[in-house]
Amino acid sequence: MKSSLVDELKLIAGSDYVLTEQQQTNAYLYDEVEKAYRPEADKSSIVVKAGSTEQVSAIMKLADDNCIPVVVRGGATGLCGGCTPINESIILSMERLNGILEIDRKNMVAVLEAGVTLMDLLEELDKYNDLSFPVHPGDEGAQMGGMAVTNAGGARAVRHGVMRKHIMGLTIVLPNGEILELGGKLIKNNAGYNLMQLILGSEGTLAVVTKIVLKIYPKERYSATIVAPFENFEDACCAVMDILQSGNLPLAVEYMDKHLFVGTAEMLGLEWQAKKGNADLLIILSEKSEDQLYAACREINEICERNHSYETLYAGKTEEQQELLLIRSQHYEYIKDSICDSFDMAVPVSEVSAFIRDLKMLVKEYDTDTNVIAHIADGNVHNDILYLKDGSVPDYASELKQKMYDICFSYGGTITGEHGIGKIRRQDLILQKASAELELMRGIKKVFDPNNIMNPGTVL
Ligand SMILES: Cc1cc2nc3c(=O)[nH]c(=O)nc-3n(C[C@H](O)[C@H](O)[C@H](O)COP(=O)(O)OP(=O)(O)OC[C@H]3O[C@@H](n4cnc5c(N)ncnc54)[C@H](O)[C@@H]3O)c2cc1C
Structure with missing residues (x-):
């Protein structure tokens, strides 16, 4: 990256918060996707740790003016390569934006900076003794911003739904640096298109989330x-x-x-x-x-x-x-060395039994097996393709994946119930979506991000 750009970034965020040496940046390249199927990171990428929404705005404007890709990094617990930079990029780390700004008991909302981790939030709510937040993807290192833009689910979705249901407001920074407040503490708000809901699930491809207004709940004891x-x-x-x-x-x-x-x-x-x-x-x-x-x-x-x-x-x-x-x-630790791909498909809950049956029958045809783990009351099934006994990826892997998807589609399912598309399922999205729907998505992306600097190569 040009040294003049690095200098400008240092002026914005402070020189201690811009990392350019590979020794330091190496820790910021990957998420939790297994090595065997993760996307390859561009190691010339640099890390900038923004300290405020205004700094994020200045960084985005600079990047947009110079057409430099920006990849936002939350807790990096993602399972689809979302926060891995595949081109030379600015990795925008949210770790300094970790303030719990308000616990508003009257409205039962928390106002948080996007880098607050789930663990931080739960620890804070524990201090109140009678408050809770229900959404819990497996890893408490996930940040609230990351959970928002991946619309995280998890085991408790059967009762409490996914992130989308619990977010009332967002502060976002557009790729051109403009800061927008979407939603707020309002329970009802029908003014215009709901852009906030568009950001939820956008996987860092439309805007940077810097602040969140989140519903909180009384504790069930x-x-x-x-x-x-x-x-x-x-x-x-x-x-x-x-x-x-x-x-x-x-x-x-x-x-x-x-x-x-x-x-x-x-x-x-x-x-x-x-x-x-x-x-x-x-x-x-x-x-x-x-x-x-x-x-x-x-x-x-x-x-x-x-x-x-x-x-x-x-x-x-x-x-x-x-x-x-x-x-x-901990089941993942138990199986991870034996799997060369893993899935997050979801079907209507009434079809789960037939879906699992068909998956198990299918893998038998290939003389292999598949581990089934499911948030079963949500119809959300995680399964995998196993390495061969000699540790190699089977040559039937992509054919088998396609057949698994075909079964999923035959039951009205989706290729991802909660982990998202990221970089590893981009080609697979095309299998599920009509071209008119994909075209609308591309159009939305263009409106938000005409220079395609926000996490290019992700989702679309
Ligand atoms: C053991 C384990 C179990 C898991 N179980 C579940 C589960 O049950 N359900 C589930 O839904 N997920 C699960 N996950 C996946 C993961 O925890 C979630 O996807 C989580 O929401 C990701 O949050 P993060 O902060 O780590 O995001 P990251 O991995 O850092 O980023 C994810 C994506 O969001 C973007 N992003 C991050 N922060 C921002 C921001 N502030 N603004 C704009 N874009 C941003 C990134 O660029 C990237 O594209 C699990 C992961 C692990 C490791």
């Missing part, structure tokens, strides 16, 4: 976790449908193939207590009173039994529940 073992996933899926139709709304309903629960527990030096069956549901309940919690547990237990579950296990103590969650959340 009583929680329990049920492990329901079934002989097969078909019965487990029927139980999920019945639970949803019964009016019970668990905080989370998670599915993993049994061998993943057992293997991950072993890896952690623990033991998976549900011995029977092949398909386990982890059902997390959270209620305002003990009576409500017991009533929900009883009803859900009955529903599982009606759908032929083996005896369910109940965890009420915090430590027991945390152990179960740990096993659920």
Whole structure:
């Protein structure tokens, strides 16, 4: 990058906050996508750590005037290469924009800078004892700005929905440096097109988010976790449908193939207590009173039994529940060295059982297997393609992926329920979307970012 540009960036952000040496910038190139299928980063990219919305504005204007790509880096917990610069870029790190500006109890909103991590927010709300925020993608290092623009979901979406539902306002900086306030603390606001909703899920391709007005909620104090073992996933899926139709709304309903629960527990030096069956549901309940919690547990237990579950296990103590969650959340460590691609497809919840069945039948045709992990009550299924025994990528990998997508589409599904398109699924988006819809998306991108400086090569 031209030294005169670097000098200007240093003037804007302060010289301590502009990193140009590869030794320093190397830590800013990748997200959590596995090495085997991550995009290759352009190592000549430099890092700028902005300290205010005004600095972001000045950086964007400079970049736009010089047609330099800008890749915003949040917590870098993304799973689709979104914050990896594939051209020589300014990596705009949001880590300094980490202020919790206001906890407004009257309106039940928090006003946050975009670099506040989920962990920061939860720790802050803990101080109030009676406040909470429900959206929880697996990694608490995710920043609120990153969670907003990826419209993050996670296990609790079954009850609380995804980020989109909880954001009331954004401060954004357009690629040309203009600062806009979208939405605010208003519950109702129908003035014009909703540009704020367009930014949510835009994966850093339209604007930089610097501030967020977020809904917060009263804490639910009583929680329990049920492990329901079934002989097969078909019965487990029927139980999920019945639970949803019964009016019970668990905080989370998670599915993993049994061998993943057992293997991950072993890896952690623990033991998976549900011995029977092949398909386990982890059902997390959270209620305002003990009576409500017991009533929900009883009803859900009955529903599982009606759908032929083996005896369910109940965890009420915090430590027991945390152990179960740990096993659920660490499964990736258990499988990651064996997979060469992983997916985040979603289908209507009524189709999950048939979808999983077809995926499992398909991989058998290739004499391989696939690990199934699902936010099952959202119809959101994570599965993968395995390396061959000799550690190589199978030559059928792209054919198999295409066939998995075809099954997903045949059930009215999407190639990504929550992780997004990023850089690794760009070619796949074309398989799902009509060309007229893609054209509209390209048009929107052009209006926001005529010089295509915002995270080029992402989404579109
Ligand atoms: C173990 C694990 C489990 C996960 N589980 C889930 C899950 O259950 N559900 C789920 O939805 N996700 C999950 N994720 C993915 C990830 O945590 C989410 O996508 C998260 O929202 C990304 O936030 P981030 O701050 O890390 O963003 P990053 O990875 O830093 O960036 C993601 C994208 O957003 C852009 N971006 C970041 N901040 C801004 C900003 N302020 N303004 C404009 N653009 C910005 C980046 O350029 C990039 O394109 C998981 C990840 C891990 C590692």
